[in-house]
Amino acid sequence: MIAREQGRWIIWVRSSGAPRRNPPCQKRKNDGNGGELRGRDGRGRHLLERSRPIRDLARELNRRAEEGFKHAPFKITFWVGVVACGGLGVWLEVYNLVKELLHGPPDANPLRPLRIAVAVFFPAIVGASSLQMVFENDIKAHRGAAVSATIIFLLLFSPATDRDIPDAFGLLLGVLLSCVSLWIWCAANGLSASYRQSPDAPLGEKPLDEPLAGEADLASLNH
Incomplete structure (x- = not known):
């Protein structure tokens, strides 16, 4: 027997014992804010x-x-290309800072050259990666994230280079933004066919040298 109880359809099965009813079907519930919830309520x-x-x-x-x-x-x-060669100016200033600290009295602002080198590194990475996501990606959310990241980085570029702000804070901010910009580069190029070992492989990363299904049957046919 099929009955409706509190907005749910319930199927009763008659057997030798007491009547049973199957578990309620999955039901969608709105949270009132346009979203949906998943899980179990008090009734399972x-x-x-x-x-x-x-x-x-x-x-x-x-x-x-x-x-x-x-x-x-x-x-x-x-x-090699992004971290080592792209950040060559940063590594050069790291070398100069270490040499200055080991072999001579440091300047009044020893961190300033390294701070400026880091500050000019991350805008190039995030700018190129964001434009790549805008031009190559059809998903609007990815484009919006790329544009938003560029705007945020431009706003944070000023405190990272402002001479009135302590060099230690500006350097720390620049290192943090550099790490985020490298992550954005990875997100923009992670699925690029140019950086895959088998760019022409079908979905599922099936090896190219593996025979296709039915190829052996076709080869055994006599023409």
């Missing part, structure tokens, strides 16, 4: 999880960034 009903677009966007970008490190060309490009 399944509810959909409330959607969090910002958290979902961050997870997707982080997945793209992690996906790139599974391929050797991506690792080489990131560590």
Whole structure:
């Protein structure tokens, strides 16, 4: 027997014992703010999880960034091309700072050259990565994140280079922004075919030299 109880459809099954009813079907419930919930309420009903677009966007970008490190060309490009060669000015100032601290009396502001080198590093990385995401990505959320990141970095560029702010704070801010800009670069290029070992491989990363399904049957046919 099928009955409706408190907005739920319930199927009663007649058997030799007491009547049973199947577990209630999954039901969607709105939280009142346009989102949905998932889980179990007091009666054991399944509810959909409330959607969090910002958290979902961050997870997707982080997945793209992690996906790139599974391929050797991506690792080489990131560590050699972006970090080593792109940050050559930063490494040069690190070398000069260490040499000055070890072999001579330091200047009044020993951290200032390194601070300026870091401050001119991260805008180039985040600017190029954001433009790449805008031009190559069709997902509006990714484009919005790229534009938002560029605006935020431009606003934080001033405190990172302001001489009235202590050099230690400006250097710390620059290092933090540099790390975030490198993460944005990884998210922008993590799924790029140019940095994959098998760019022409089908979905699922199936090896190119593996025979296709049905190829052996076709070869056995007599024409």
